[in-house]
Amino acid sequence: MALNYVGVATINLVAALLSIPVIAAGIWLSAQADSACVQFLQWPIISLGVAVLAVGVAGFVGAFWRLPWLLLAYLVGMLLIVAALACLAVFIFVVTASASGRPTPSRAFLEYDLDDFSGWLRARVDEPGRWDQIKTCLAATPVCSDVNQTYATAQDLFSAAWLTPLQSGCCKPPTRCGYTFVTATFWISPISVAADPDCAAWSNDQTQLCYSCSSCKASLLQNLRREWRRAGLILTVATVALLAIYALGCYAFRTAKTDELFRRYRQGYT
Incomplete structure (x- = not known):
C-alpha cells in the first residue's frame, strides 16, 4: 500500500x-x-x-x-x-x-606512553598553555583522592588490574622511576632519580602529583x-x-x- x-x-x-x-x-x-x-x-x-x-x-x-x-x-x-x-x-x-597501555613487571595495572597516540590527539594536550588548564581541571576532580581511599597498601595498589588510566598515569609516579610506596599518592624518592622527565616531575604535593608528567597526558588520551x-x-x-x-x-x-x-x-x- x-x-x-x-x-x-x-x-x-x-x-x-x-x-x-x-x-x-x-x-x-x-x-x-x-x-x-x-x-x-x-x-x-x-x-x-x-x-x-x-x-x-x-x-x-x-x-x-x-x-x-x-x-x-x-x-x-x-x-x-x-x-x-x-x-x-x-x-x-x-x-x-x-592505543596505549603497556604491562609493567610485578604490576597488574597498565602504564601509558604519549608516543603511542596519533599526532592529532597529542596536539590537543601539547598546545602552549593548554595542558596547564587541563591539569588544573584534573586536579580539582576526585580521581586521585579516590585512589588513596581505595588502595591502602602497596599490594592493594600493585594488584589493582582495574586501575583507571588516569589513576595510573596521574596519581602515582611511573614504575620505572623506582619510587617507594608510602600511600597511593605519597612516594619516597630513590637516591638517584632516573634521567626521565616524568621521574623529576613527580611531586608529593597532592595538588601536583604527576599532573605535569607525560604519562598523565597519555593516560588522559587513553581515557578519551x-x-x-x-x-x-x-x-x-x-x-x-x-x-x-x-x-x-x-x-x-x-x-x-x-x-x-x-x-x-x-x-x-x-
Whole structure:
C-alpha cells in the first residue's frame, strides 16, 4: 500500500527521536571528568543531535500539514546532517586508532606512553598553555583522592588490574622511576632519580602529583580514546538508522506526491 503524508510524518517523527541517543552521548561525555576538562567532542555531538531533532520536527510538521517546501528543506537538511554525523564518526575512529597501555613487571595495572597516540590527539594536550588548564581541571576532580581511599597498601595498589588510566598515569609516579610506596599518592624518592622527565616531575604535593608528567597526558588520551570510541559507535548506529529512514522518507515523499498528483488528475476528469 502506498505511503501517504501520514506515513511521511511518522517517518520524520522517528528521525527526530533518533536525536535522543546522539544528544545523550554528548551529555554523557560532558559528565566524564576527563572529557569535561578537555571540552572538545561533546559540543559538536550535542549540536548535531539538536540539529537532527530540529530537522526531524520540521519534516514532521511539513508532512502533517502537507507543506512540500518544508519537506524539501527537511530532505536537504537531513542529508547534510547525516553526512556530518558520518564524517564525525569516521574522524573519531581515525584519530583514536592508536592505543596505549603497556604491562609493567610485578604490576597488574597498565602504564601509558604519549608516543603511542596519533599526532592529532597529542596536539590537543601539547598546545602552549593548554595542558596547564587541563591539569588544573584534573586536579580539582576526585580521581586521585579516590585512589588513596581505595588502595591502602602497596599490594592493594600493585594488584589493582582495574586501575583507571588516569589513576595510573596521574596519581602515582611511573614504575620505572623506582619510587617507594608510602600511600597511593605519597612516594619516597630513590637516591638517584632516573634521567626521565616524568621521574623529576613527580611531586608529593597532592595538588601536583604527576599532573605535569607525560604519562598523565597519555593516560588522559587513553581515557578519551575509550570514551570517544563509545560515542563514535553511537554516532555510527544513529547514522545508519538515519540513512535508512532518510531513504524511506524520500520514497514515502515521492509516493505521496505521486498519489496527490493522481488524485488531482482524476478530480479534473470528474
